[in-house]
Every structure is written in C-alpha cells, then in structure tokens.
Amino acid sequence: MGCTDKGTKKGSDQRSEVIGSLSTELFKLKTSDETGRMIEEILQVDEDSVSNITRKSAEELKKEYDRSRKIPEDEFREYSILTSKAESIWEEAKEQNDFNMFRPYLEKIVQFSRKFADYWGYEGHPYNALLEDFEPGMTVDTLDQVFSRLRDGLIPLVEGVTSSSHKPQTDFLFRSFPQDKQKEFSLEVLSQMTYDFEAGRMDETVHPFAIGLNSKDVRVTTKYDEDDFRTAVFGTIHEGGHALYEQNLPDELAGTILSDGTSMGIHESQSLFWENFVGRNKKFWEQNYDLLKSYSNGQFNHVGLDQFYHAINEAKPSLIRIEADEMTYSLHIILRYEIEKGLINGDIEVADLPTIWNEKMEEYLGVTPPNDSQGVLQDVHWSFGAFGYFPSYALGYIYAAQLHQAIKKDLPQFDMHCENGDLDPIRQWLTNNVHQYGRMKSPAEIIKDATGENINPEPLLTYLEEKYKPLYRF
Amino acid sequence: MGCTDKGTKKGSDQRSEVIGSLSTELFKLKTSDETGRMIEEILQVDEDSVSNITRKSAEELKKEYDRSRKIPEDEFREYSILTSKAESIWEEAKEQNDFNMFRPYLEKIVQFSRKFADYWGYEGHPYNALLEDFEPGMTVDTLDQVFSRLRDGLIPLVEGVTSSSHKPQTDFLFRSFPQDKQKEFSLEVLSQMTYDFEAGRMDETVHPFAIGLNSKDVRVTTKYDEDDFRTAVFGTIHEGGHALYEQNLPDELAGTILSDGTSMGIHESQSLFWENFVGRNKKFWEQNYDLLKSYSNGQFNHVGLDQFYHAINEAKPSLIRIEADEMTYSLHIILRYEIEKGLINGDIEVADLPTIWNEKMEEYLGVTPPNDSQGVLQDVHWSFGAFGYFPSYALGYIYAAQLHQAIKKDLPQFDMHCENGDLDPIRQWLTNNVHQYGRMKSPAEIIKDATGENINPEPLLTYLEEKYKPLYRF
Incomplete structure (x- = not known):
C-alpha cells in the first residue's frame, strides 16, 4: 500500500504548498465544531434507534475527531508543509548519500511527533500514542515482548541459512523475461486469486501499491524488471492480497469510515498471506510452474521444480528492507522499531542514527x-513523519502466520487447493474471518476470533523453521 | 488536452456520486456570497492601488462567478450526476453500436445546455452563451463566416487529393517499431522543442493529453502503437506544443486564474503549430529522418526522404475525426459545429442525429x-455536455496557420531553424507572442497583436493549397 505521486523537480515548492493547503482544509473540516456536534448527536x-454500523462509525469518527482536535491548526499546517518538503530533501539526501542534509528536517519531524504524542496523551510509553494511528490498541509492552521473542528466534535461523x-x-532467475509475458502471467495469477477485474484494474508503476477507492474500484499496480520476473510476479500477488481485502469489504459498510482495512498490520497480513503462504508455497508452483515456463523465453528449461522452489525461497541477510526475504524481513523492522521508540522518548538522538543503524544491522543480520543511502536513508517513511x-510490516508477517495455522485447521485441504489452482475457498475463508468485518472489529478482535489466540510470534517462527531447515539442511 | 480517469465497470455508480458531490462542493465554494464579496472588493x-494582474484576475473571476451564480445549485448537481453517468452509457452505446441507448441521456444534456444558455444570457444565437466557456468572445456570426469560407475552400482540395x-x-509506415525506441525518439524531439524535463515528465496513456498543474509541473502523455510509430511521435509533438504553452506562462501569474491558456482554441493552435508546421515540415525531417531511422528496425531502409515526407502527409477523407489529417480535420469539426448550433436553438432534434451526421459526412467528405459507432457516437464530448x-479544434488550425504566416515574417529563417534542429527561436517567438500573456489577453487580442489581423481562414487555406497541390499534383 502507499501511493506517492512522482512530481517534477521544479514543481516541488508549489506542490508542497498545495498539499499543505489541502491538508489544512481537510483538517479544518474534520475538526470543525459542526462535525463534533454531528458525531455527539x-x-x-438511544442504542436501539441507530444501527450497529452507524454507532460504530460514530465511535471511530469520534476517536479521530478527538485526536485531530488536540493538534493546534497552525502546528498542523507547519507540519504538513515540513513533511511535504522533507520528502524531496530526503530523496536528494539519499541520492547524494548525505545524511546531514536530511538531519535537520528529521529532527524537526521527531520534535513534532513527540509533541503530538503529548497532545494525544498515552499510558506508558509515548510511542503508544503514535502506534494508535496504524495499529489501534497496540502498545510498546506488547511489541517489546513479541518482537524480542521473534528477534531471538530469527537470529539463529539467519545464522543457519548463512x-x-x-x-x-x-x-536462472535473472534472464530476460519479456514484460508483456510477465504481465500475462501476473494477470492469470490474479484471476486464480479471484481478483475481480470488473471492480479493479492492473497498471504499471515504479513503486507498486494497491488502492481501494471503494470496494467496486480497487486497483493494483505492478513494476516490471525484464531481468527479474520475481518483481512483477510476487509484487502482483502481494498487492493482489491487499486488493482482495478491499474488494471483499461488505456492501453495507460502503461509504462509511468502516469500509476499510482495520489496521495497517491486518492489511499487510493479507498481502503477505498471499505472497508467502500461497505464492511461495511449493504446491502453488506445482500448479503454475509449467504456465510460467510457457510464458518465459526458456530460462527454466533445465530447472526442476525443487530447484526453482529453493531459488524463489532464497533467504540471506541483505542491506535493503524492501529486497529482504520472508525470513530476514522482520529483523529490518525490529531494528526500525527500536530506533523509533528511542527517538520518541528521547533515548536516541537523530544525530546518532547512522551509527546506531549500522551497529544493529551488524548485530541482527x-x-x-x-x-x-543503503542504510539509514533507505526508507521514505520518516520523511513524511510516519x-x-x-x-505494521512485521505484525503483518506474524498475523499472516497465525491465520495460516488457523486456516489449515478449518481447511485441511489448503495445500491441495493451492496445487489445484482452486483458490476461492482460501479467499472465502479470509473474507469470512477478516475482510467482511472492515473496521467493525479491531485488529486484536480479528486475530482472536479467527485463530482463538492473541498475537503470537510462534506460528511464524515454526513456519520458518519447518520450511527453511530442510531447504538449507541445518 | 483533456484527461479522463479510466475507472472500473462496477465502480461507475459510486464514482458518479463522488464526482457529483465534489463538483457540487466546488460549485458552492465558487458561488458563495463570500467569494462574491471578495471579488467586488x-x-x-482604486485602479492605481492594485496591480494589473490582481485587477484582471478579479475581472475574470467575476465573469465565472456571475456565470456560475446563474445556475441553480440543484440543477447543477443533477447535471453533474447526469453527465458523469452519461459518459459510461456513451461508452457502452458506442461499443454496442446502439445510438438509442445514448439518446435519452443526450436529450437531457441538450435540454440542460439550452436552459444554461438561457440562464447565462446571450445576444444573437443561444450557442454564443456556450462558446463563451471555450473561446471567450467568439460568436456564431463570426464562426459562420469563417467556417463557411473554410468549408468551401477545403471541399475542392479534398476532391483534389481524392x-x-x-x-x-x-x-512502410506500418512496420514493427519497438516501443522503447519510439519513446527514446519522442524524448529527443521533446528536447529539441526545448520542453523542460525538470518541470515536466512524459508518461504512457490510452488517450494522450498534456496537463499543467502549474508552470513548473507540466506533464505530457504518449500512446504507443508498435505497428504505427506516428501515433507516439506526432502525438508527443502535439502534446509537447500544449506543454510549452503551460511551461512558459510567466512566474508573476503563478497561482492566479490567469496562469492558464487564454482559450481552448489558442491552446490548440500551439499543439497544432508544433505538430504540423514544425513536425510535418519537410525541413524538420531533413534534420530528424536519419535519427528516426537509427531507432527503427530498418523499416525505412529503402525509403527516400521525399517518399517519407509524402507518406506522413497523406491526406484522405476518413470516418474518424481523431484519425483525420490536417486537411480533412476541419471538415469533421464544421459538421459538428453545424449540428451543435442546430441542437441548441432547436433546429435539430437528437433523434435525427444519425441521419444528419451521415448526410453531412457524405456531402463534405x-x-x-x-x-x-463510426459516426455520430465516435466522440465522448457530448456525453459530458461540452x-x-x-x-476550438478548427480554430486551433486557423490560428496556427495565422501564427505561421506571422512568424515567417519575423523569423525568415524559420525553415532553416527546423532544418538545424534549432527550435528555440521558434519557441521564443511563441512565448513572446502567446505564452507570456496567459489569460491577460483575450484570444482575439493574441491573434490581432501577433499577426496584425483578426481571425482569418485564408492563411490555412493558402498553406494547404501550397503544400498539397504539388504533393498530389492537381
């Protein structure tokens, strides 16, 4: 998810101003006394005279309203202009490999984030106030527990594969695979996933994303690399997973604030479920490998399925988060989480980031x-204050593995469905347990009701162990 | 110009509603008492205490304000929803070749347009009230004169080539020309035209357009057809001409209503000037033919420049406006003009359109x-009430030819500049005479000041005669 318009260099100032003004106007509307009065009304x-949906909508709106009202309008405007500007600066800083260029902007953004956390209020750690935007109900206490268990379980696995x-x-992965053929194969896979092309479309982009304008118009984008078909194929499956969430939101929530994923983490669990538990499943390729071969220029001619399967499940430490595999990815996230937490409560200074980043990379990976540029400057997120x-990304892995464990109980034929290309029962299970609720349930409720458990990193660790130990023989 | 988002089929209803709501909100803002008071203030x-730019902005805003205030809000909402819906219906009607499916929508749109013309008021023909939106100051009296002279001059020319x-x-035009090579050549031509890539970008699309967010961010889009390089190359030059207008609007107008082309006709004159008077000029190809050859797969190997030049200047009657050549194009427009005029004053009924269309096609072309589908249903414009x-399209041809005649007086080396690929003096002349004024001058003032004449179809007829009589030897 996430959608950035790639504007022109010379247009940057005017773009920042426009975005600042529009954000301010939207902010004014959302925080007006009139809006407040309507929500309160x-x-x-009386409980019986409004529907559940209306009541829940009002409750969710009230949360956002109260949060927004706590930020003074002029500070919000200043912050919007700052982050819009900072994004361009970050881009240049990354290009020129110059952290100090970005540093003063990041320092201001951190200051704003601390101040906002204070305005919003929190129990325990101030970072809890920020988590609320992305994973409502999640706390540093929970994350510390879950992430430290995950980190301690992952490090020996990473050493094992290393x-x-x-x-x-x-x-053999890196041979010329014509773009139009990659596209045809990607479209076939989206079809198997039951993506509805009458309520969506697939376009090309530089940074892939899925965007749901409403459940009847959910678009995915794909990036093509002719020398690495994986970019398009796994990218499409990933964005397709996001799209299925949005396409299967129920009609009765349409037009309300509840017609949306319930959190970034649950949304990511859907994309990762499809990308990894379906798309990197050997059974899936028993069905699709011949098809892939038929679209290629012959690059897999002498490559058996086992060999192919191991290649697309290569796990190894790397520098760049977005290129990381399913085993090492969460370690990139845990590193960022630890840094963010420290920045927000003042334990870490922006000036020290490059050093801290590099030390943690060495320790974990x-x-x-x-x-x-290949370290602390690699991600755009901080430049817009996120x-x-x-x-959420690591939570997505954890949730996806929990859902995978649960679906295999309800649907013991899970692997056979993958092998037969009959993915509708899988999509239906996800719709029944996740999609259909939109924001009517919290992330914690979704996971609890679907799996019978609270958030738990063990299924992910078990899955990775059972998959990678035999593959890498350690 | 013109930009249509291609939404999904199932999303059509919700999209129409959203567009309807947003248009209504924008309409409310633009027509609020407060806006009116600010303009009046x-x-x-006192004349001396505000700048020319501020005063002219207020005058232009007042025109739009007065126009908008005359439409009752609920009628505007109904009209917005109708036209948004009608666009989808038109698409289906065209696909199914079923005029009757579109007819009731078109009838309603015509009724609205008549009513709007009455609200706005006019002297002479009610169509004058509608022209004001696209070509301020233009009237049926002038168009009748200019277009009938043009039509009468064109028909014998068309007979001549036929x-x-x-x-x-x-x-040899219709050979496989790889898309990436077409793109590289198109980018080279945009560079020659002095298009500023730091204040713009080129993307791919189904329906090419240029869009100026502001003068520092002016984007062009190109459509590629691997079996017909002309689509991308001449399309890029055309949209590049629009883009140069927007990129060279002066900084002091930035952010005002005046930072825009002064009319659709003048905007079109810029795209057509570059497409035809530069891009279909033989001198231009003396410079660029070898370059084009070097990007192609050899399709021009045994084709001399004269032969190539005649091929890209093929003129012949055809059914589809957007595929028409520079000679026959205006006849497609004149036909539409005559029909629109009749629909608005009630001389023509929607039900009779297919018959009238076909009769005029036979008569003129x-x-x-x-x-x-290949007749009256071919264009989208009526479906959104335009x-x-x-x-404007034919005015663009007429203006472009007048500007061409004028530039050759000021810049006798015009053809040599084309031959040398030194297009900056041409762009500068257009900036000095057209671009730099934005909406500070009316279309009539632009043409009068640049050429010393009022609108005049003779230069276009002379140009076409002098070009096509020798080419086709008649």
Whole structure:
C-alpha cells in the first residue's frame, strides 16, 4: 500500500504548498465544531434507534475527531508543509548519500511527533500514542515482548541459512523475461486469486501499491524488471492480497469510515498471506510452474521444480528492507522499531542514527551498510513523519502466520487447493474471518476470533523453521 | 488536452456520486456570497492601488462567478450526476453500436445546455452563451463566416487529393517499431522543442493529453502503437506544443486564474503549430529522418526522404475525426459545429442525429459511416455536455496557420531553424507572442497583436493549397 505521486523537480515548492493547503482544509473540516456536534448527536441517540454500523462509525469518527482536535491548526499546517518538503530533501539526501542534509528536517519531524504524542496523551510509553494511528490498541509492552521473542528466534535461523553449504542456485532467475509475458502471467495469477477485474484494474508503476477507492474500484499496480520476473510476479500477488481485502469489504459498510482495512498490520497480513503462504508455497508452483515456463523465453528449461522452489525461497541477510526475504524481513523492522521508540522518548538522538543503524544491522543480520543511502536513508517513511508505521510490516508477517495455522485447521485441504489452482475457498475463508468485518472489529478482535489466540510470534517462527531447515539442511 | 480517469465497470455508480458531490462542493465554494464579496472588493479598489494582474484576475473571476451564480445549485448537481453517468452509457452505446441507448441521456444534456444558455444570457444565437466557456468572445456570426469560407475552400482540395493519381505509398509506415525506441525518439524531439524535463515528465496513456498543474509541473502523455510509430511521435509533438504553452506562462501569474491558456482554441493552435508546421515540415525531417531511422528496425531502409515526407502527409477523407489529417480535420469539426448550433436553438432534434451526421459526412467528405459507432457516437464530448468545445479544434488550425504566416515574417529563417534542429527561436517567438500573456489577453487580442489581423481562414487555406497541390499534383 502507499501511493506517492512522482512530481517534477521544479514543481516541488508549489506542490508542497498545495498539499499543505489541502491538508489544512481537510483538517479544518474534520475538526470543525459542526462535525463534533454531528458525531455527539449520533452517540447520544438511544442504542436501539441507530444501527450497529452507524454507532460504530460514530465511535471511530469520534476517536479521530478527538485526536485531530488536540493538534493546534497552525502546528498542523507547519507540519504538513515540513513533511511535504522533507520528502524531496530526503530523496536528494539519499541520492547524494548525505545524511546531514536530511538531519535537520528529521529532527524537526521527531520534535513534532513527540509533541503530538503529548497532545494525544498515552499510558506508558509515548510511542503508544503514535502506534494508535496504524495499529489501534497496540502498545510498546506488547511489541517489546513479541518482537524480542521473534528477534531471538530469527537470529539463529539467519545464522543457519548463512552458514549453510546448501545454498540455492539462482542465476536462472535473472534472464530476460519479456514484460508483456510477465504481465500475462501476473494477470492469470490474479484471476486464480479471484481478483475481480470488473471492480479493479492492473497498471504499471515504479513503486507498486494497491488502492481501494471503494470496494467496486480497487486497483493494483505492478513494476516490471525484464531481468527479474520475481518483481512483477510476487509484487502482483502481494498487492493482489491487499486488493482482495478491499474488494471483499461488505456492501453495507460502503461509504462509511468502516469500509476499510482495520489496521495497517491486518492489511499487510493479507498481502503477505498471499505472497508467502500461497505464492511461495511449493504446491502453488506445482500448479503454475509449467504456465510460467510457457510464458518465459526458456530460462527454466533445465530447472526442476525443487530447484526453482529453493531459488524463489532464497533467504540471506541483505542491506535493503524492501529486497529482504520472508525470513530476514522482520529483523529490518525490529531494528526500525527500536530506533523509533528511542527517538520518541528521547533515548536516541537523530544525530546518532547512522551509527546506531549500522551497529544493529551488524548485530541482527551480520551485515554493515557501506553508506547511509543503503542504510539509514533507505526508507521514505520518516520523511513524511510516519513514526509507528514500520511495526505494521512485521505484525503483518506474524498475523499472516497465525491465520495460516488457523486456516489449515478449518481447511485441511489448503495445500491441495493451492496445487489445484482452486483458490476461492482460501479467499472465502479470509473474507469470512477478516475482510467482511472492515473496521467493525479491531485488529486484536480479528486475530482472536479467527485463530482463538492473541498475537503470537510462534506460528511464524515454526513456519520458518519447518520450511527453511530442510531447504538449507541445518 | 483533456484527461479522463479510466475507472472500473462496477465502480461507475459510486464514482458518479463522488464526482457529483465534489463538483457540487466546488460549485458552492465558487458561488458563495463570500467569494462574491471578495471579488467586488477588489474591483472597487482604486485602479492605481492594485496591480494589473490582481485587477484582471478579479475581472475574470467575476465573469465565472456571475456565470456560475446563474445556475441553480440543484440543477447543477443533477447535471453533474447526469453527465458523469452519461459518459459510461456513451461508452457502452458506442461499443454496442446502439445510438438509442445514448439518446435519452443526450436529450437531457441538450435540454440542460439550452436552459444554461438561457440562464447565462446571450445576444444573437443561444450557442454564443456556450462558446463563451471555450473561446471567450467568439460568436456564431463570426464562426459562420469563417467556417463557411473554410468549408468551401477545403471541399475542392479534398476532391483534389481524392481524385489524384499521385497518392503516396504508405505501407512502410506500418512496420514493427519497438516501443522503447519510439519513446527514446519522442524524448529527443521533446528536447529539441526545448520542453523542460525538470518541470515536466512524459508518461504512457490510452488517450494522450498534456496537463499543467502549474508552470513548473507540466506533464505530457504518449500512446504507443508498435505497428504505427506516428501515433507516439506526432502525438508527443502535439502534446509537447500544449506543454510549452503551460511551461512558459510567466512566474508573476503563478497561482492566479490567469496562469492558464487564454482559450481552448489558442491552446490548440500551439499543439497544432508544433505538430504540423514544425513536425510535418519537410525541413524538420531533413534534420530528424536519419535519427528516426537509427531507432527503427530498418523499416525505412529503402525509403527516400521525399517518399517519407509524402507518406506522413497523406491526406484522405476518413470516418474518424481523431484519425483525420490536417486537411480533412476541419471538415469533421464544421459538421459538428453545424449540428451543435442546430441542437441548441432547436433546429435539430437528437433523434435525427444519425441521419444528419451521415448526410453531412457524405456531402463534405464523400464518405458514409457504415454504423453509428463510426459516426455520430465516435466522440465522448457530448456525453459530458461540452457543447461549444468542438469549434476550438478548427480554430486551433486557423490560428496556427495565422501564427505561421506571422512568424515567417519575423523569423525568415524559420525553415532553416527546423532544418538545424534549432527550435528555440521558434519557441521564443511563441512565448513572446502567446505564452507570456496567459489569460491577460483575450484570444482575439493574441491573434490581432501577433499577426496584425483578426481571425482569418485564408492563411490555412493558402498553406494547404501550397503544400498539397504539388504533393498530389492537381
């Protein structure tokens, strides 16, 4: 998810101003006394005389309203202009590998985030106030527990694959695979996933995303690399997972604030479920490998399914989060979480970020970035002030693994459905347990009701162990 | 110009509602008492104490304000929803070749347009009230004169090329020309045109357009057809001409209503100037033909420049406006103008359109559409109520030819500049005479000041005669 318009260089100032003005206007509307009065009126009506949906909508609106009212309008305007500007600066800083160029902007953004956390109020850690925007109900206490268990479980696994002598051959992945053929294959996979093309479309982009204008118009975008078909294929499956969530939101929520994913983490669980538990499942490729071969220029001619399967499940420490595999990815996130937490409560200073970043990379992944562009400057998120966002990605992995464990109980034929390309029962289970609720249920409620458990990193660790130990023979 | 988002089928209803609501909100803002008071305040200030730009902005705003205030809000909402819906219906009607499916919508749109013309008021013909939106100051009296002279001059020319035995060979145009190579060549041409890539970008689309967010962010889009390089190349030059207008609007107008083309007709004159008077000029190809060849797969290997030049200047009657050449194009427009005029004053009924369309096609171009999809249903414009828009296209041709005649007086080396790929003096002349004024001058003032004449179809007729008589030897 996430959608950035790639504007022109010379247009940056005017663009920042326009975005600042529009955000301010929207902010004014959302925080007006009139809006407040309307919400209160609904909440004060007798329980029986409004529908559940109306009441829940009003409750969710009230949360956002109260949050927004706590930010003074002029500070919000200043913050909007700052973050819009900071995004361009970050881009240049990354290009020029110059952290100090970005540093003063990031310092101001951190100051704003601390101040906002104070305005919003919190119990325990101030970072809790920021998490609320992305994963309502999530706290530092929970994340500390879950992430430290995950980190401690992952590090030996990463060491296992790193020191394994049974590494996959991957050269055959990187052959010229014509873009139009990649597109045809990607469309076939989206069809298998039951993506509804009458309520969506697939376009090309630089940074893939899925965007739901409403449940009848949910678009996915794909990036093509002719020398690496994985970018398009796994990217499409990933965005397709996001799209299925949005396309299967129920009609009765349409037009309300509840017609949306319930949190970033649950949304990410849907994309990762499809990308990894379906798309990187060997059974899925028993169905689709011949099809993929038929679209390629022959790059897989002498490559057996086992070899192919290991290649697309290569796990190894790397510098760049968005290129990381399903095993190492969460470690990139945990590193960011620890840094964000420290920035917000003042334990960490922006000036120290490059050093801290590199030390943690070495500790968790055994690699050290050669420069800041491939280190602390790699992600755009901080430039627009999205502190509290990163944890969602790892939560998505954790939730997806929990859902995978649960679906296999309800649908023991899960692997056979993948093997037969009959993915509708899988989509239906996800719709029944996740999609259909929109924001009527909290993330914690979704997971509890679907799996019978609270958030739990064990299914992810078990899945990774059972998959990678035999693959890498350690 | 013109930009349509291609939404999903199932999303059509919700999209129509959203567009309807947003248009209504914008309409409310633009027509609020407060807006009116602000405009009046500026207009009442002493002449010397506000800048020319502020005063002219207020005058232009007042025109739009007065126009908008005359439409009752509920009628505007109904009209917005109707036209948004009608666009989807038109698309389906065209696909199914079923005029009757579209007819009731078009009838309602015509009724609205008549009513709006009455609300707005007019002297002479009610169509004058509609023209004001696209070509301020233009009237049916002027158009009748100019277009009838043009039509009477064009018909014998069309007969000349139709009956000529010296028709060009064109088969070599339709060979596979890789998309990425077309793109590289198109980018080279945009560079020659002095398009500023730091204040713009080129993307791919289904229906090409140029869009200026502001003068520092002016984007062009290109459509590629691997079997016909002309779509991308001439399309890019055309949209590039629009873009140069927007990129060269002066900084002091930025952010005001005046930072825009002064009319659709003048805007079109810029795109057509570049497309035809530069891009279909033989001198231009003396500079660029070898370059084009070097990007192609060899399709021009045995084709001399003269042969190539005649092929890209093929003129012949055809059914579809957007595929028409520079000679026949205006006849497609004149036909639409005559029909629109009749619909608005009640001389023509919607029900009779297919018959009238086909009769006029036969009379002006000597061809009869085999069905309505290739006839009266071919254009989207009426579905969104844009009566008064079509004349702009022919005005663009007329203005462009007048500007061409004028530039050749000021810049006798015009052809040599094309031959040398030194297009900056041409762009500068257009900036000095057209771009720099934005909406500070009316279309009539632009043409009068740049050429010393009022609107005049003779330069276009002379240009076409001098170009096509030798080419087709008649």
